[in-house]
Amino acid sequence: MKRTLLTLGLLAGTMFAPIASFAGQAPGPASDPDIPISHKDRIYAAEQFSNTVSVSDPVDNKLLGVIKLGDPQPGNLSPLYKGQVLVHGMGFSPDHKTLAVVSIGSNSVTFIDTATNAVKHTTYVGRSPHEAFFTPNGKEVWVTVRGEDYISVIDASTFEEKTRIKVAPGPGMQIFSPDGKYGYICSSFNPDVAVVTVADHQIVGHVKQESPFCPNIAASPDGKQVWFTLKDVGKTQVFNAEAPFGLIKTLDTGPITNHVNLVVNRNGSFAYVTVGGLNEVKVFRTETFEQVATIPVGNLPHGIWPSGDGTRVYVGLENADQFAVIDTLTNKVIANIPIGQAPQAVAYVPNAVPQRDGRQNLQPLGTAGEAAHLKLTTKGAKDKPAPTSITLFDQGLTQVLQAAVSGLQPKKPYVLAISDKPDGSGELQGLSGFMTNPAGSAIVNAVGPIRQIVEAKHKDEKRYLVIATSAGGKPGEVVQVQAE
Numbered sequence: 230m231k232r233t234l235l236t237l238g239l240l241a242g243t244m245f246a247p248i249a250s251f252a253g254q255a256p257g258p259a260s261d262p263d264i265p266i267s268h269k270d271r272i273y274a275a276e277q278f279s280n281t282v283s284v285s286d287p288v289d290n291k292l293l294g295v296i297k298l299g300d301p302q303p304g305n306l307s308p309l310y311k312g313q314v315l316v317h318g319m320g321f322s323p324d325h326k327t328l329a330v331v332s333i334g335s336n337s338v339t340f341i342d343t344a345t346n347a348v349k350h351t352t353y354v355g356r357s358p359h360e361a362f363f364t365p366n367g368k369e370v371w372v373t374v375r376g377e378d379y380i381s382v383i384d385a386s387t388f389e390e391k392t393r394i395k396v397a398p399g400p401g402m403q404i405f406s407p408d409g410k411y412g413y414i415c416s417s418f419n420p421d422v423a424v425v426t427v428a429d430h431q432i433v434g435h436v437k438q439e440s441p442f443c444p445n446i447a448a449s450p451d452g453k454q455v456w457f458t459l460k461d462v463g464k465t466q467v468f469n470a471e472a473p474f475g476l477i478k479t480l481d482t483g484p485i486t487n488h489v490n491l492v493v494n495r496n497g498s499f500a501y502v503t504v505g506g507l508n509e510v511k512v513f514r515t516e517t518f519e520q521v522a523t524i525p526v527g528n529l530p531h532g533i534w535p536s537g538d539g540t541r542v543y544v545g546l547e548n549a550d551q552f553a554v555i556d557t558l559t560n561k562v563i564a565n566i567p568i569g570q571a572p573q574a575v576a577y578v579p580n581a582v583p584q585r586d587g588r589q590n591l592q593p594l595g596t597a598g599e600a601a602h603l604k605l606t607t608k609g610a611k612d613k614p615a616p617t618s619i620t621l622f623d624q625g626l627t628q629v630l631q632a633a634v635s636g637l638q639p640k641k642p643y644v645l646a647i648s649d650k651p652d653g654s655g656e657l658q659g660l661s662g663f664m665t666n667p668a669g670s671a672i673v674n675a676v677g678p679i680r681q682i683v684e685a686k687h688k689d690e691k692r693y694l695v696i697a698t699s700a701g702g703k704p705g706e707v708v709q710v711q712a713e
Contacts, residue, residue: 276569290554338383378397451498467518487504542557549602550622648693
């Protein structure tokens with residue numbers, strides 16, 4: 230009797246013991262085992278204005294150094310310059326040994342050895358590529374050539390282009406079904422997602438985007454869903470990963486909706502969406518689409534990627550030069566990691582460095598970590614949250630200014646300007662004209678010695694950043710002013 234009870238007890242313990250969470254973190258399948266966070270793992274960010282790739286240890290939440298792919302301005306403006314410009318996109322190989330890093334301004338894909346941080350090869354493709362990712366079998370790298378109308382398919386062993394897949398102009402990003410059957414390609418210029426068979430590169434389906442501007446796409450580990458973001462209208466859409474690829478859900482996520490990634494942990498399956506205009510990450514259940522959390526993270530969250538066990542997600546803060554580290558079981562930010570300028574795509578690579586310390590060929594952050602941060606508030610409503618964040622990325626004597634603008638009228642022309650009065654009542658000098666998107670938002674850039682005048686100590690020399698309506702291309706009525 231005792232033996233029978235003991236046997237039943239052991240069986241019950243086996244049957245009802247807590248089930249370990251399964252990983253299947255992007256881009257792998259749900260059958261993949263969890264990979265606990267370790268010193269062998271690395272977090273990478275592609276940094277647009279310092280032209281670097283930052284390399285961090287997830288155990289210590291510490292930057293180890295950067296891989297320098299190019300120089301900041303004005304060095305990269307020289308006709309003899311040979312480095313990379315606008316380091317932006319990122320993917321990694323299924324064996325976790327190679328990073329593929331896209332530089333928009335120099336039309337290149339740089340292949341980096343994750344164990345040594347050494348550049349293995351640079352392949353040049355068509356105009357303004359955006360993202361690159363390896364097929365699940367590791368044999369090909371697909372590169373969305375956003376400035377043209379095709380996917381450049383690169384042989385992963387030779388790093389040479391082998392063919393092109395013709396799609397609608399402006400392909401934004403591609404991701405693959407976990408079984409390696411399909412590639413899903415969203416567009417940044419046309420309201421169309423193309424579904425392509427990996428085996429023979431044939432288009433076999435289309436999904437209509439609600440708007441033309443998709444920057445990011447992710448496939449669920451269970452092979453059932455594909456999520457993509459629409460930056461211009463502040464929405465995220467979900468469609469069926471299998472034919473006939475029907476649309477399942479459209480979610481209003483907020484102005485400057487950037488990237489989405491999918492996380493599986495012991496609490497379930499979730500989509501994490503970065504929303505720049507709100508400086509938040511929104512979390513949705515993938516089964517019900519219920520929003521279960523809103524996580525404040527910092528200025529202009531962009532790229533996002535989960536750890537190999539789904540217990541963390543890492544968010545690149547484009548206008549804060551940091552990673553925000555989120556515990557996915559509590560949905561709280563638990564750490565911040567200083568990194569390079571304007572991080573874009575992010576990748577977490579488990580077991581990237583199986584041996585040694587993985588610090589070879591890394592350089593200190595240096596001037597890539599220098600920036601000034603400002604905010605603009607709505608004129609006459611300074612007690613309300615600032616809708617616009619501005620970062621001045623140090624390039625030496627000049628800075629690259631980037632403003633994450635929100636809170637304006639949709640599809641209207643405006644001017645980012647400087648004023649000699651804090652309330653914008655003085656003389657206005659335009660820096661950059663822009664048009665807001667349908668969500669009343671925009672990303673605005675300018676270059677110059679701007680920090681020297683907005684931080685000038687002498688009252689007569691100090692100037693203030695403002696946003697004004699556009700009247701014939703010139704600043705009109707001031708609607709946002711620099712916060713004091």
